[in-house]
Structure formats: structure tokens, C-alpha cells
Amino acid sequence: MATPSEPIVRRKLSAQVFERLKTMVTDGTLKPGDAMPSERELMERFGVGRPAIREAMQTLGNIGLIAISHGERARVLPLTPHSVISQVDLAAEIMLSTSPAALDHLKEARIFFERGIVRQAAEKASPQDVAALRALLDEQEAALGSPDIFIAADMRFHTRIAAICGNPIFEAVSGAMLGWLKTYHTEMLIWTGKENVTLVEHHEILDAITRNDAGEAEAALIRHLERSRALYVHQAS
Structure with missing residues (x-):
């Protein structure tokens, strides 16, 4: 046969x-x-x-x-994790620009991802880590009224939390997702005058990290991201 x-x-x-x-x-x-x-x-x-x-x-x-x-x-x-993940930046940009649903999925994925990150960061954070995060919040507060600088400090705050975990993939993925979301964020943030609310929420997250309280750090992060997710708006929406 x-x-x-x-x-x-x-x-x-x-x-x-x-x-x-x-x-x-x-x-x-x-x-x-x-x-x-x-x-x-x-x-x-x-x-x-x-x-x-x-x-x-x-x-x-x-x-x-x-x-x-x-x-x-x-x-x-x-x-590196950053160089590998950055290879999908253009594809992610096209996907998000053509699909409001993809933006919603990304916002949901970010919350799912970062809540685990912040728990681990709170457990591991050293005094040096806390000082670095506090310095970033000082930069962000000094940038009130300067959208680009404010948002850049905001992104560094979140990626610095990811860096505390010691896993470079966490940091790279966090930075990538923030970069993909940025296009849908800046104008709405400034227009709605939520900069001070963001700062208060960041301080709540940092206070929990300072106390190495993983549960409260996660709860504070979820409150922050659930509130701010409405500020990311697709043009087709």
C-alpha cells in the first residue's frame, strides 16, 4: 500500500x-x-x-x-525582554487604532497584570525602592500643568513598581502596555482635571508599599486603575 x-x-x-x-x-x-x-x-x-x-x-x-x-x-x-516585547509595538498600535474592543481588553489586562505586580512589589520593597517611588511622585507633582512631563512621571512610577519585583519581563510588559495606552490618555486626563486625583491615588499605593501591605497595595491600585480606565477613550467610541 x-x-x-x-x-x-x-x-x-x-x-x-x-x-x-x-x-x-x-x-x-x-x-x-x-x-x-x-x-x-x-x-x-x-x-x-x-x-x-x-x-x-x-x-x-x-x-x-x-x-x-x-x-x-x-x-x-x-x-532583552524590552527589545523583544518592543517588536510588537507597531502591531499593537494598529490593533488599538482600529478596534475599540482591543482598547477595552488592554485596560482589563493591565489591571489583571498590575494587581499581581503591586502585591509582590509591596512584599519586596526596600527603603531605597520606597525613596525612588517617592521621588517620582515629587516629580509628578512638580509637573502639574505640564501634560507630557506629568504623564512620563506617571509611567515611570508604575514601571518602577514593576522593577521592584526583580523580573525584567514584568518591567518590560508594564512599560509596553503603558506606552500603548498613552495615545488614548493624555488629553482626557488634562481636560478632565484629574491630575490631583491621580497624585492622591499614587500616594495611597505608595503608603501601602511603604508598610509592605500587599493587600492594601492591591486594593489601592485597583481603585486607581478602575477609576482612571474611563480616561482612556478610543476615537471611534
Whole structure:
């Protein structure tokens, strides 16, 4: 009885070059900071034309494995949680701009994520962590009336809480979600005059963290995010 045959799929040359170059990066042949071989070297090594090399290099650049600069050799980048997660920034921006439902889902996801973060941060916070958060609130209070500076300090306050946990993925995800939400936030915040309310709520969160009270820190954060979620509005709403 004959067995079913599988079709032979011809892979693009650039895809094969990409796999070989990716292996050179992931197996340590090329380390962060190293210059990539020149196009001519790669053409001779792999026996392919310049278009295949350039397409493969562009793919490596698009996923954050290398940095491509005009007139210079491409260089290998270190992979970090931030660099990996930032690769979806453009896709997230498009998704949010075309879907009010996606914005609602993101706001819900942020609350779900940050309530766990703040509990762990409250349990782990040192006097130095508390001092850093207090300094950020001082910056935010000094920025009243300056929307961009106020919002930037607001974002740093939340990402600094995530950093207390000691998990760089927490910090990267927190920063990414705040960055995606920012477009839908600033004008509504200033227009509704909620800056002082935000500061009061941030102080409540910080007071609980200072006492290492995980339960109250979570409750204060939920109150803050549930109240402020109404300030993120999709243009199509």
C-alpha cells in the first residue's frame, strides 16, 4: 500500500540565509556588539546574490537581532525582554487604532497584570525602592500643568513598581502596555482635571508599599486603575 507523499516545498533563498545567520547569532558565533560579515562575504560564503542577503538581513533587523545603519556594518544586538516585547509595538498600535474592543481588553489586562505586580512589589520593597517611588511622585507633582512631563512621571512610577519585583519581563510588559495606552490618555486626563486625583491615588499605593501591605497595595491600585480606565477613550467610541 502506497504511503501518501508530501509535497516538496521550495524555500526562498533569503529564508535559508536568514536561518543560517540567525543560527550564527543564537549559537554565539556572533555575540552582541559584533559586526555582521559584509554583504560580499556572505554572498561568497552562501553562494547567493545580494538581494537574498539584504532580505535576510532586513528580517534579522525587523525582529531586533541586529541593528542596521546606513554606511556601516550591521551589528548584533543583545536580546532583552524590552527589545523583544518592543517588536510588537507597531502591531499593537494598529490593533488599538482600529478596534475599540482591543482598547477595552488592554485596560482589563493591565489591571489583571498590575494587581499581581503591586502585591509582590509591596512584599519586596526596600527603603531605597520606597525613596525612588517617592521621588517620582515629587516629580509628578512638580509637573502639574505640564501634560507630557506629568504623564512620563506617571509611567515611570508604575514601571518602577514593576522593577521592584526583580523580573525584567514584568518591567518590560508594564512599560509596553503603558506606552500603548498613552495615545488614548493624555488629553482626557488634562481636560478632565484629574491630575490631583491621580497624585492622591499614587500616594495611597505608595503608603501601602511603604508598610509592605500587599493587600492594601492591591486594593489601592485597583481603585486607581478602575477609576482612571474611563480616561482612556478610543476615537471611534
